[in-house]
Amino acid sequence: MCSSLRSRLPLNPRTHVKRRQFAILQLVFLVSVARGGSLLPAGESGDTGTIEGTVTYRADSARPWRYSRHYIRRPGSGELSEAVVAIRRLRSEKDTTPREPQTVNIDQKDFQFVPELVAIRAGDSVHFTNSDDSIHNVRASTRIATFNVTVPPRGSHTERFPKAGGIRDPVHIGCVFHSSMRAWIFVFDHPHFAVTDVMGRFRLTGLPPGQYELEMAHPAGELRRMSKVEVPAGQSITVDISVSPDDKR
Amino acid sequence: MFASLPNRRDLLTSGLAAGLALLARPEFVFPGQSDDEVLVPFENVPRSSPESLDWETLTxxxxxxxxxFSVQHYDIPEIDVSSFALEISGLVEHRKSLSLEDLRALPREDQFMTLECSGNGAAPGFSGAVYNSRWTGTRLAPLLKACGVKPGAVEVVFFGHDRKTETLRPGTPRELSVEVPFGRSLSLADATGLNPLLAYERNGEPLARRNGAPLRLIVPGWYGIANVKWLRRIEVRDRRYMGRYMGRDYVTVRGEKQGDEIMYVESSVTRMNLKSVIARVMRRSATDGRITLRAYGAVWNDGTPIDRVEVQLDGGEWQPATLDVEPLEPHSWRFFSIELSGVEPGRHTLVSRGIDKQGRIQPSAQDDEIARKKTYWEACQQWPREISLES
Incomplete structure (x- = not known):
């Protein structure tokens, strides 16, 4: 039976525990709004726990973020969309549950990568398409992926990502022809990650009980945050993450 | 208008102070904006990103x-400034090889100029490829004169350090692949008459690598493609240069009416066309169910004096906007603003058009000049902005 607990290492004043009572519709909604992030874990059981919460951004007029309006629908409350939230085990254990590799799409449309951020599992692929009449390119030069491919109008390119970089080492995608085009691909070796929706919400389910590092990254805002959490068996904890320009990395 | 924008004198004499003052502003509250004004987002414009002009926060x-912005067609070369040399060769009496120090020792001049990519505006998400700068360097014409241009010269070709293998007639028996430097040319008359600058600074700082460091050509009033980056060699020639970006790409194909016939004509992308853009729309609280809007924007062209900018709401009468008096430089953009009162809540479309002193009017996308243009470049059509107003 679930009991009311507090995280031993509170992340902020709103950290608290709720009963695990999520309507299926809520779950479907959260899964559907996340871009590429797998919220449904493999092998979820009654012993596993859940972390859910909201990422918010506190603006500082002395350190303005010019593009915040694209990621924050309500500046007053600051719910931050397109942030990646993921756990990192304190004891490293790779997830070896068999699964079919997935392919997600990133389009080059209106001289932008759409979506600008995806989160995938190692072994998954990204299918890049070009809906513009102009020539584009997809280029990455990172530790886990290096490629440089021209994509003609209406053309496409598929790239597989066999290595995981986790939240700390995303693949930064650019177009050699157009310097302002950018995207990020986060590749994980486990299923416990999510991308915040337009209300800043995330949910990580199917977590084996234990201690974790809970990490958040928002590459467009250059924001990073990490805290330790403990997930009790069969329980859901709420961890709200509040970031500010102090978290620029 | 952008009421508290620094004027030219401020920029030149107190640039740092003005810059710091702007930096200290709250989260993108615009200069001159009253406290109850809030930004009305455009509904038909994708998000902006760094390394591209962010129109809605333009101050x-x-x-x-x-x-x-930067657009490059080959690589971005890394150039050792200590060994850098600009070569001037071809049909000249005296070839020259000039280091950056040699160039800096020549008469130093500023050139204010708004530089736009000729594809800017070809798609809603590609609208930030324009920026305004104070370029600093030395003029090309005196250098050419000192080199002594020989009779028979017709063109001056500018080659960059960036190189790539180009394939001509691909897939045919006559396919040919050759490694070439990036190049563009000007007629000898333009190379001397337009007063181009060999620029080594932008806004008082050395050029950024992706913007052409250490030296680039600045051709006042011409689209970005003509402003060759990473300049390596200037060659005076006796015949037309037909490199890819002079003779095959950056060629506009447009249908022109000749009697009853539409004839397609190919022309080189050169001078910037007249263009105005509404940068952002601010609103105040509704009074008696009606809303007052203030639209801000910019207008620029090839240096032809601007006569006026007009703004249209929902297809109504064109209304004159107020053009800023300062800063005023012939090749730099001018900011404008207009107040529109009594606007009802709901969806609306605003659009601006520039008109120059020669009577040229910025065309709409439906006008023949744009509708019959079959290529991507010279996207100078009006940019309608869609907004939605809540009561």
Whole structure:
């Protein structure tokens, strides 16, 4: 039976525990709004726990973020969309549950990568398409992926990502022809990650009980945050993450 | 108008102070904006990103470096400044090889100029490829004169350090692949008459690598493609240069009416066309169910004096906007503003058009000049902005 607990290492004043009572519709909604992030874990059981919460951004007029309006629908409350939230085990254990590799799409449309951020599992692929009449390119030069491919109008390119970089080492995608085009691909070796929706919400389910590092990254805002959490068996904890320009990395 | 924008004198004499004052502003509250004004987002414009002009937060007449676009067709070369040399050769009496120090020792001049990519505006998400700068360097014409241009010269070709293998007639028996430097040319008359600059600074700082460091050509009033980056060699020639970006790409194909016939004509992308853009729309609280809007924007062209800018709401009468008096430089953009009162809540479309002193009017996308243009470049059509107003 679930009991009311507090995280031993509170992340902020709103950290608290709720009963695990999520309507299926809520779950479907959260899964559907996340871009590429797998919220449904493999092998979820009654012993596993859940972390859910909201990422918010506190603006500082002395350190303005010019593009915040694209990621924050309500500046007053600051719910931050397109942030990646993921756990990192304190004891490293790779997830070896068999699964079919997935392919997600990133389009080059209106001289932008759409979506600008995806989160995938190692072994998954990204299918890049070009809906513009102009020539584009997809280029990455990172530790886990290096490629440089021209994509003609209406053309496409598929790239597989066999290595995981986790939240700390995303693949930064650019177009050699157009310097302002950018995207990020986060590749994980486990299923416990999510991308915040337009209300800043995330949910990580199917977590084996234990201690974790809970990490958040928002590459467009250059924001990073990490805290330790403990997930009790069969329980859901709420961890709200509040970031500010102090978290620029 | 952008009421508290620094004027030219401020920029030149107190640039740092003005810059710091702008930096200290709250989260993108615009200069001159009253406290009850809020931004009305455009509904038909994708999000902006760094290294591209962010129209909705445009405040600075001189564009900050983090909003400067770059387009490159080959690589971005890394150039050792200590061994850099600009070669001037071809049909000249005296060839020259000039280091950066040699160039800096020549008469130093400023050139204010709004530089736009000729494809800017070809798609809603590609609208930030324009920026305004104070370029500093030395003029080309005196250098050419000192070299002594020989009779028979017709063109001056500018080659960059960036190189790539180009394939001609691909897939045919006559396919040919050759490694070439990036190049563009000017007629000898333009190379001397347009007063181009060999620029080594932008806004008082050395050029950024992706913007052509250490030396680039600045051709006042011409689209970005003509402003050759990473300049390596200037060659005076006796016949037309037909490199890819002079003779095959950056060629506009447009249907022109000749009697009853539409004849398609190919022309080189050269001078910037007249263009105005509404940068942002601010609103105040509704009074008696009606809303007052203030639209801000910019207008620029090839240096032909601007006569006026007009703004249209929902297809109604064109209304005159107020053009800023300062800063005023012939090749730099001018900011404008207009107040529109009594606007009802709901969806609306605003659009601006520039008109120059020669009577040229910025065309709409439906006008023949744009509708019969079959290529991507010279996208100078009006940019309608869609907004939605809540009561």
């Amino acid at each position: 600075e007449w001189l564009t900050p470096q983090d909003q400067v």
